[in-house]
Amino acid sequence: MIQKGHCSCKQINYSFDNKKIINSFHCHCEDCQRSTGAGKASILVIKKSNFNLNGEPKFYGTKGSMGSTVNRGFCSNCGSGIFSYLKELPNFLFLKVGTLQDSSWVKIESNYFTKSCNEWNMPDEQLKSFKGNPNLLENIKTLIKSLN
Ligand SMILES: [Zn+2]
Ligand SMILES: [Zn+2]
DSSP states (O other): OEEEEEOTTSSSEEEEEGGGOOEEEEEOOHHHHHHHTSSOEEEEEEEGGGEEEESOOEEEEEEOTTSOEEEEEEOTTTOOEEEEEETTEEEEEEEEGGGBSOOTTOOOOEEEOGGGOBTTBOOOTTSEEOSSOOSHHHHHHHHHHHHO
């Protein structure tokens, strides 16, 4: 089903087919905590070619845990974080679930970076947990190969 989302001021909006979602996770890494101002970021992974974007986010690059550069996209008008991508893997987007118009259908599969969880925001114990990043980069490389 086609899903839509937008930033607070709606200058940036997007749509995608939720059958195209590749992965979903809560990320408790310190960088996600910093950029969301919360205990974690809740993320959907989708191929860039399956994501229709209207508007131009501004990007801020930070060094990720694996030495990769994470470009964090946000609305330059209202500041809402919308999606990120790795400089090394520009064809995949990491979409912030909270920007969806309706996120009731979202099922999160796992917790990443539980090693940096805070006591006030512990990982969901019903989900698979990873202390760090479960070789996301490698998984995606394998995925790209299988898609090509
Ligand atoms: Zn905005
Ligand atoms: Zn993170």
